[in-house]
Amino acid sequence: MALLINKMKNHLGAVVGSILMTIIIVATQLWQPKLLQQVLNAVMADDKDKIVKVGITLLVVAGVGLIAGVINTILAAKVAQEVSADVREEGFKKIQTFSFSNIEKFSTGNIVVRLTNDITQIQTLVMLTLQTLLRIPILFVGSFILAMMTLPQLWWVIIVLVVLVFVTVMAVFGMMGKHFGMIQTYLDRVNGIAKENLAGMRVVKSFVQEANETKRFSKVSEKLTKHTISVGNLFAVMIPTFTVISSLAIVVAIYFSADLATKDLNVIGAVASFMNYLMQIMMSIIIGGMMTMMASRAMVSLARIKEILDTEPDITFNPEATNMITKGDVSFKNVTFQYEGDDRPSLKHISFDVTHGQSIGIVGATGAGKSTLAQLIARLYDPTEGSIEIDQIDLKAANKENLRESVALVLQKAMLFSGTIADNIRHGKRDASEQEMEAASSIAQAKEFIDRQVDRYGSLVEERGANFSGGQKQRLSISRGVIGYPKILILDDSTSALDAKSEKLVKEALNKELKGTTTFIIAQKISSVVQADKILVLDEGELVATGTHQELVASSEVYREIYETQKGKEVL
Known part of the structure; x- marks a missing residue:
């Protein structure tokens, strides 16, 4: 009472x-x-x-x-x-x-x-x-x-x-x-x-x-x-x-x-x-x-x-934290993570370093821990053991607003809210102008279907984006992710519903317009990450190999098996 x-x-x-x-x-x-x-x-x-x-x-x-x-x-x-x-x-x-x-x-x-x-x-x-x-x-x-x-x-x-x-x-x-x-x-x-x-x-x-x-x-x-x-x-x-x-x-x-x-x-x-x-x-x-x-x-x-x-949130931020992310260097230091109620960790002793501006591919079988790793970068969860740093700042000591502005996560399952196209894109930047929305939608290859709408960015989005196709929803989600030009962009299999041509155009636009952004690309298809500066190979929660596509084909049995299964050579 x-x-x-x-x-x-x-x-x-x-x-x-x-x-x-x-x-x-x-x-x-x-x-x-x-x-x-x-x-x-x-x-x-x-x-x-x-x-x-x-x-x-x-x-x-x-x-x-x-x-x-x-x-x-x-x-x-x-x-x-x-x-x-x-x-x-x-x-x-x-x-x-x-x-x-x-x-x-x-x-x-x-x-x-x-x-x-x-x-x-x-x-x-x-x-x-x-x-x-x-x-x-x-x-x-x-x-x-x-x-x-x-x-x-x-x-x-x-x-x-x-x-x-x-x-x-x-x-x-x-x-x-x-x-x-x-x-x-x-x-x-x-x-x-x-x-x-x-x-x-x-x-x-x-x-x-x-x-x-x-x-x-x-x-x-x-x-x-x-x-x-x-x-x-x-x-x-x-x-x-x-x-x-x-x-x-x-x-x-x-x-x-x-x-x-x-x-x-x-x-x-x-x-x-x-x-x-x-x-x-x-x-x-x-x-x-x-x-x-x-x-x-x-x-x-x-x-x-x-x-x-x-109920106290499991993840809290220090409101007085002044540490600011300025570049986008990422470092995992012996990170282990286990979901509450699970009997074994989803990630085990993961360590790697990424320099800002690099493109990082993450591959592995279903359940290998790829999405979990991405969510840890965005601090949607905290690691059970170890630490994660961005620009040498432990995420637990980061400024909340700065972290959310600096890290953008685009999920495979595109989630749109009822309202307008502009409302949804502006979730990535509340004060975005129409010119900024046009630039972001151009990068995501969404501009072409937005322009066909009668009210363009003022067009209505039904609950869960029911009036758009899967590919259109993913492109709108990517628009929302890139509009703030984040220091770190995580694409969690977020081009899975796009055709090969659209996916290629999105990648080219990202490479051109977000040159200084550290990009993590989580994908089931090897073809989505072959051009990455570095590829992380996960297997049952462990980081089993790291390198470029050519290096991994030559040295990693797990990567080579995935690659050959997908007939990667023919794709290339």
Whole structure:
């Protein structure tokens, strides 16, 4: 709750106003039965003036309660919306600081549920707190005391009612608690499966897996439905039980007050007031229990959000670091890296040095550790052992902004964001002019299809770049990578979807326009790296050979096997 209290402090005026309105609402609710008692006594005494006077007071009190209720709802809704927006923004901002390993720990689907469904639960909690949870204890205590004062002879009826309702509430809500936690868990899974299925729809349809995917989704959905129905069934049993208890309490109160009424007619009005207080006591316990149960579900969501906010990024930067990358020399010193949960390292004792401006090819079989090595250069992960330096600066001591500007990573799987072409390219340089975008897209050979678009750089990009082909998306990604003219450019098999002619033109443009840039080219095809100044050969996470194409063909069995398998001689 400390998180919510801190957030609510930012909206103190509305919170205080809502609490004041709550106090007014409770006061009017407690006052009305007493006024009703006075009206009944006046009717029996045939005192018309008092009937009118008390009747008007009763209407005014009811009106004040109504107005206070409206204001309370408005203020509570305002605070709930603003607090949930604050938490959502803080959560999203925190996620932006996460490393890849942090994201992998939670999973994308899990994070989405936390920022949507869990935030909604927190919003409900704030609304309930200001509207109901603060009112219930005051109403319960006030009704209990006034009921005792109204008909002290029937004190035991009140105690029996409270005990029966309280025991029932605790029993039912105790059974509900376990279901709420499972509901959130299965919501995560349903969201994850749906997201995964939609992202891989082409694969699903290509392999005719619709039935299996439906079965997989239905299995989790049925478990979610089971727990939701269980909660509904418990509510269905609870409401009639409370109705029976309240009806019995009223019957008992009327029965035992009959003798009192024969001696004093004013007891009739007192009985009416007493029954109102009984109903308020019962309803405060019932509503309080229901709200507490809903609040407990929200507390689960609050804990899930707090887990995100309390998670420390695995990779942190020193905000005061002044070390600046100026050239692009890269040095790996006995680097070993192992993913969390893996039983063996992905990279083992890697050491090499690269001079700025060089073109470095990285080849190896699938799973050799090529992409992992690239991500270490960009400091998306930190090495488990050893160190990585750029311009003799340990990456752990580098300035974050300078590092991100100096190292550009273009992935094989091109990721485009919904918006415009310009928006996507400017991810590489936020203040890029149209001339700079044209220069970058020319290097990436993207200009020719961009110019065919009606709005050119203002053309819309659909979610995940669905309105562009694989090759077009890769060229836009390369444009985004080169627009800032980085000191180090990493192309992680990022020309795999390009035809041979386009790939050749991209390489020629890179060599011409980014002469001073250190370029790492990760490729499956030997033809993509034969012209590199140096080629690194990885095999099962180890650096087994280093040299030029000619040197490696002559000296490295692993490289020669890859080369001959691809019929490299014919390609050249």
